[in-house]
Amino acid sequence: xxxxxxxxxxxxxxxxxxxxxxxxxxxxxxxxxxxxxxxxxxxxxxxxxxxxxxxxxxxxxxxxxxxxxxxxxxxxxxxxxxxxxxxxxxxxxxxxxxxxxxxxxxxxxxxxxxxxxxxxxxxxxxxxx
Numbered sequence: 001x002x003x004x005x006x007x008x009x010x011x012x013x014x015x016x017x018x019x020x021x022x023x024x025x026x027x028x029x030x031x032x033x034x035x036x037x038x039x040x041x042x043x044x045x046x047x048x049x050x051x052x053x054x055x056x057x058x059x060x061x062x063x064x065x066x067x068x069x070x071x072x073x074x075x076x077x078x079x080x081x082x083x084x085x086x087x088x089x090x091x092x093x094x095x096x097x098x099x100x101x102x103x104x105x106x107x108x109x110x111x112x113x114x115x116x117x118x119x120x121x122x123x124x125x126x127x128x129x
Contacts, residue, residue, distance in 0.1 A: 057063070068077055 068075065
């Protein structure tokens with residue numbers, strides 16, 4: 001009887017050792033994945049900082065002004081006129097907008113920029129008694 005118990009305990013010990021070895025192997029693989037992800041994150045952060053520096057260099061006002069001056073004959077850009085800015089008083093009242101919407105909906109198939117002409121609705125079938 002003690003031989004069977006000893007043999008059973010040895011088998012359990014071997015199984016436990018195999019389980020511990022498997023857990024250790026999985027932990028090492030997970031640690032390698034974590035370190036690879038950390039390297040990828042660091043590389044992405046480096047790329048982001050490089051892109052931010054590039055963006056800052058490309059959007060410098062002096063550089064943009066020089067480009068506008070160099071390509072003036074193609075772009076035909078002009079300084080902004082203060083009259084191009086709107087004020088709060090220039091915004092129409094909501095009731096005016098609602099009234100204009102009602103009038104526009106009464107017009108028959110009027111095409112407005114960005115709208116789609118509706119297909120005519122088919123006539124309703126006549127019901128005979």
